Amino acid sequence: MSTIILRTVTRLAVPIVFITSFALFLQGHNLPGGGFIAGVLTATGLALVYIAYGLDFLEETVFQRSIGGSVEHIQHGLVSDYRRLFAVGLAVAAGSGLAFVALGMPFMSYGYTYASFPLYDHMELASAVVFDFGVYCVVVGSLLTILSVVGEE
Incomplete structure (x- = not known):
């Protein structure tokens, strides 16, 4: 049972957690x-929302999906989305290493280039970000699946 204090703290803390997670992801x-670490932090923020408001709140209010009256927790759309996120992340992480093999380089090689954007004059674009994104998706998907399944018990 959540209290008004928990819900208020959640509304204030979760945006800060997500911004910190994004910053840690980019500097990785x-x-x-x-x-x-960005995935762990994101999963922690979503877990706080889940604890404060519940899974039904995320389904109905945030993602605008109707859930049936007798749907079991494990069959929620979010839980299957977490599993899909895990699978996509695993494919992206493995694919980022295999892409270099297809180009005739060693597995998990690293490349980078510099680009210019309107807000950033000189920004490095690294291939390691693709691998980090895959790891991020695997961590968020697996932790939230575990949290949802264990939370049902």
Whole structure:
């Protein structure tokens, strides 16, 4: 049972958690951080929303999906979305390493280039970000699946 204090703290803390997670994700190929810690932080923020408001709130209010009256928790659309996110992340992470093999380079090679954007004059685009994104999806998908299944027990 959640309280008004928990819901208020959740509304204030979750955006900060998501911004921090995004910053850690972006700095991961140059500094400590990356897909794993960003995924753990994102899953923690979503877990806080789940604890404060419940899975039905996420389904109906946030994602605008109707859930049936007698649908079991494990069959929620979100839980199957978490499983799909895990599978997509695993495919992206493995594919990022295999792409270099297809180009005749060693598995998990690393490449980068520089680009210019309107807000950033000089920004590095690294191939490691693709691998980090795959790891991010695997971590978020697996942690939220585990949380949802264990939460039903």
